[in-house]
Amino acid sequence: xxxxxxxxxxxxxxxxxxxxxxxxxxxxxxxxxxxxxxxxxxxxxxxxxxxxxxxxxxxxxxxxxxxxxxxxxxxxxxxxxxxxxxxxxxxxxxxxxxxxxxxxxxxxxxxxxxxxxxxxxxxxxxxxxxxxxxxxxxxxxxxxxxxxxxxxxxxxxxxxxxxxxxxxxxxxxxxxxxxxxxxxxxxxxxxxxxxxxxxxxxxxxxxxxxxxxxxxxxxxxxxxxxxxxxxxxxxxxxxxxxxxxxxxxxxxxxxxxxxxxxxxxxxxxxxxxxxxxxxxxxxxxxxxxxxxxxxxxxxxxxxxxxxxxxxxxxxxxxxxxxxxxxx
Numbered sequence: 001x002x003x004x005x006x007x008x009x010x011x012x013x014x015x016x017x018x019x020x021x022x023x024x025x026x027x028x029x030x031x032x033x034x035x036x037x038x039x040x041x042x043x044x045x046x047x048x049x050x051x052x053x054x055x056x057x058x059x060x061x062x063x064x065x066x067x068x069x070x071x072x073x074x075x076x077x078x079x080x081x082x083x084x085x086x087x088x089x090x091x092x093x094x095x096x097x098x099x100x101x102x103x104x105x106x107x108x109x110x111x112x113x114x115x116x117x118x119x120x121x122x123x124x125x126x127x128x129x130x131x132x133x134x135x136x137x138x139x140x141x142x143x144x145x146x147x148x149x150x151x152x153x154x155x156x157x158x159x160x161x162x163x164x165x166x167x168x169x170x171x172x173x174x175x176x177x178x179x180x181x182x183x184x185x186x187x188x189x190x191x192x193x194x195x196x197x198x199x200x201x202x203x204x205x206x207x208x209x210x211x212x213x214x215x216x217x218x219x220x221x222x223x224x225x226x227x228x229x230x231x232x233x234x235x236x237x238x239x240x241x242x243x244x245x246x247x248x249x250x251x252x253x254x255x256x257x258x259x260x261x262x263x264x265x266x267x268x269x270x271x272x273x274x275x276x277x278x279x280x281x282x283x284x285x286x287x288x289x290x291x292x293x294x295x296x297x298x299x300x301x302x303x304x305x306x307x308x309x310x311x312x313x314x315x316x317x318x319x320x321x322x323x324x325x326x327x
Contacts, residue, residue: 059186062104064113064122065092067165067301068139068178070310072112074200075179079189083108086119088303089277097121105129109185112178115140116162137181139174140164146231165301167232168208168314172201203311211318212237218325222268224261226276226284229300233317239325244283258287265291272324274298296320 058081063069065086072082083104086095105111106129113122115138126136146161164170179197183190215221215237228243242264264270265287273293275284281295288295298320299305299313308316 059109059182060104060107061110061112061182062108063111064119065302066304067310068112068114068174070301071139071165071171071175071178072110072182074310075175075193075197076182077192077196079186079192080110080182086302088305090303092118092302095119095121097125102129105134106131108134110135110137110181112137112139112181114138114162114165114174116145116160116164118162135181135185137177139177140170141173141177143170143173146235161228161231163229163300164232165310166230166314166317167236168204169236170232172204175201175204207311207315207318208236211322214318214322215239215325218322220269220325222270223272223274223321223324224265224270224287225274225298226281229276237318239321244287258283258290261287262290265293270324271327272296272320274320274324276300296324 058079059076060083061072061076061080062083062085063072064084066084066088069082069084072080076082085097085101085104086092102125105126108129108131111122111126111134113119113136115122126134140162143164145164147159165174175197179193182193186193221238222240222242225241225243228241230241233239234241242261244261265273270291271293273284273288273291273295274297275281275295276298285295287293298317299308301310301313305313
């Protein structure tokens, strides 16, 4: 890993030198030049509006994947310009950044990532960017974490389940951490960030309360997914998940494991298998065929999906799970 980091740092340095040599062109396609405002300047701020108080700037915020981008946009709104490092359709657990992927970190004001092993590259990449002004937000800080039980997963990825954004109550802590990071980078707009955060959390908590009431009335509590990403969601609603793949979406089940899943589905009267595009959808379909179940899409919100917001996708997930357990 240290060799990778060294190579990454060297590549990033070379890329930055080339970017500096072509600074006139890069201002047309990369980050905008610093723009003055009543509150001062940011390293890579882009102009959003002229006001009586002066020129407002956007914070340049780099995020690891889509859920983090959703939260930053909800809290920052017109005061942020968000760049997502991991491309849509790429499994975050498997992503390896290249030097050119991380140039924006050297120009960013804020870097937001989930943590808990979700982005194994993030900490070393932030160091390699050599940006002394960068405010780094580990969104999962302070969340009551769920511990992995599989020893191989613990050895390779760490002891915690990283999918905290898929639990509404744990996502609340991530959103608050992002709010605090934006305020640290841009204290002049603290009131706006706090108001935006409060409004968003009100919607999130309404969704949480609505489905806590719904799930309290169902007798079946078990559902099956493509990979074990929904432990925090289960904790919110006293549910239980079983899955085709493990927490980090690695490997497909053996014939024996698939047989155990078939028996589990039959014993627990599972009528719906929830599939994800990046977690063995074909195996999920095979399992559904074996037990006479239907297949429904469920969102992990790791990539941008169907032009839906975080809250819309979470509502879709909860609605589908509730419907399957109410049958």
